[in-house]
Amino acid sequence: MNTFKILFSFILFLSINVVGAHAAELDHWVLQQKAIAESRMRINISPHGTRRGAVVASPSKQDPNYYYHWVRDAALTMDVFMRQLESQNHSLSERTLRGLLWDYFTFSEYGYLLPSYDGVGEPRYNVDGQPNQDPWGRPQNDGPALRASLLIRFSRYLSAKGEETLVRERIWPLIRHDLNYVGQNTHRSSVDLWEEVRGHHFYTRMVSRAALLCGGDFARRMGDHAQATWYKAQADFLNQQLEQHFHRDLNQIVETVGFESGHDYKHSGLDVATLLAVLHTQNEPYMQLSSKILMDTVMSLKAEFDLRYNINNQKKTTDLGSAIGRYPEDRYYDGNPWFLSTLAYAEYYYLLGNLTEGDRYMRRVRLHVGDDGSMAEQIGKWNGYMLSARDLTWSYAAFLTAAEAREKLIRMKKIKQVL
Ligand code: NOJ
Numbered sequence: 001m002n003t004f005k006i007l008f009s010f011i012l013f014l015s016i017n018v019v020g021a022h023a024a025e026l027d028h029w030v031l032q033q034k035a036i037a038e039s040r041m042r043i044n045i046s047p048h049g050t051r052r053g054a055v056v057a058s059p060s061k062q063d064p065n066y067y068y069h070w071v072r073d074a075a076l077t078m079d080v081f082m083r084q085l086e087s088q089n090h091s092l093s094e095r096t097l098r099g100l101l102w103d104y105f106t107f108s109e110y111g112y113l114l115p116s117y118d119g120v121g122e123p124r125y126n127v128d129g130q131p132n133q134d135p136w137g138r139p140q141n142d143g144p145a146l147r148a149s150l151l152i153r154f155s156r157y158l159s160a161k162g163e164e165t166l167v168r169e170r171i172w173p174l175i176r177h178d179l180n181y182v183g184q185n186t187h188r189s190s191v192d193l194w195e196e197v198r199g200h201h202f203y204t205r206m207v208s209r210a211a212l213l214c215g216g217d218f219a220r221r222m223g224d225h226a227q228a229t230w231y232k233a234q235a236d237f238l239n240q241q242l243e244q245h246f247h248r249d250l251n252q253i254v255e256t257v258g259f260e261s262g263h264d265y266k267h268s269g270l271d272v273a274t275l276l277a278v279l280h281t282q283n284e285p286y287m288q289l290s291s292k293i294l295m296d297t298v299m300s301l302k303a304e305f306d307l308r309y310n311i312n313n314q315k316k317t318t319d320l321g322s323a324i325g326r327y328p329e330d331r332y333y334d335g336n337p338w339f340l341s342t343l344a345y346a347e348y349y350y351l352l353g354n355l356t357e358g359d360r361y362m363r364r365v366r367l368h369v370g371d372d373g374s375m376a377e378q379i380g381k382w383n384g385y386m387l388s389a390r391d392l393t394w395s396y397a398a399f400l401t402a403a404e405a406r407e408k409l410i411r412m413k414k415i416k417q418v419l
Pocket residue numbers: 064194195196332
């Protein structure tokens with residue numbers, strides 16, 4: 001071995017260990033925070049006095065009142081438990097997980113039969129299971145798509161356990177109802193996931209496409225060949241529509257096109273919803289996570305938040321990532337970073353295999369969680385203290401999926417080191 005080779009292996013040895021040490025410093029906190037997130041998330045499911053299966057968005061009943069079952073938040077919460085059931089690697093028992101998903105299903109099934117303003121596109125339900133009647137941004141068509149995708153996964157799990165009859169007789173009718181609605185509405189505008197703008201949204205289109213694709217396969221399994229073909233055709237239509245969001249000259253994916261009404265000040269078109277869309281459709285990928293246009297969009301969005309949030313310009317250490325909000329022009333609570341957005345950045349980098357960058361966002365989250373590990377909806381842009389709805393269920397769900405991506409990445413890196 002010549003000197004160069006010796007030097008090279010020494011440097012390699014050093015860098016591997018630095019990467020290892022770097023990750024280890026966060027390991028303990030992530031582990032501890034996982035347990036907190038899971039238990040706080042469960043506190044918000046079927047709390048006392050609610051209909052079984054209700055997933056409240058937050059225990060906060062005023063300023064703001066989030067004590068409702070939002071279709072989107074509920075599906076994203078259940079995704080965390082579904083992942084556990086699918087992976088064999090669970091902290092909760094199979095019986096508990098199954099119970100949580102079954103309750104979620106029966107709550108959804110109950111609401112279906114009741115009259116509501118927007119039928120299947122109804123964005124939220126009261127905790128007794130009645131569709132909410134307040135004036136609200138309706139319809140929100142990402143909800144039924146997320147619900148259908150989740151229930152298909154649950155059905156696959158049940159079928160594998162030999163419960164085919166239950167799937168065919170109880171769950172499939174609900175899934176079909178959701179998918180028919182999603183399929184019939186591919187060409188119609190709806191209100192975005194932030195409940196503010198009516199138009200055509202990348203997020204809604206992406207989750208609709210994913211639901212229709214896995215729905216096509218599932219319908220075929222259920223023997224519904226005509227529906228299967230039609231779902232696939234609707235997904236193809238969305239493939240074309242999604243092209244409208246790619247502004248190749250700007251290297252940017254624009255979240256909303258065909259604005260109709262609502263907040264008319266979102267001029268940049270940048271929105272973390274675009275990244276969420278890609279993260280939430282990993283089962284039916286439309287584009288590569290590593291695609292350049294997505295990376296450019298993510299970077300431009302971050303640059304906007306660096307300009308706007310005071311906390312991103314304090315404590316400038318290289319190992320601390322930026323706090324990320326929803327979109328640059330956000331005015332809700334005067335526009336702040338959100339836990340779920342910052343965690344989306346962490347998850348994105350982990351999935352790309354970049355532990356160092358992902359950990360920078362995790363450290364940002366660690367800096368702002370409460371002393372007891374609680375996570376509200378937002379992080380004050382001026383002082384870093386938590387704001388808006390406390391114990392937001394979706395914040396915890398976002399933490400848990402990011403933590404899962406981190407664990408997978410570390411496991412992979414360890415295997416590579418051994419090889
Ligand atoms: C306005 C917020 O911007 C929106 O995201 C939220 O869903 C509604 N108010 C209801 O709280």
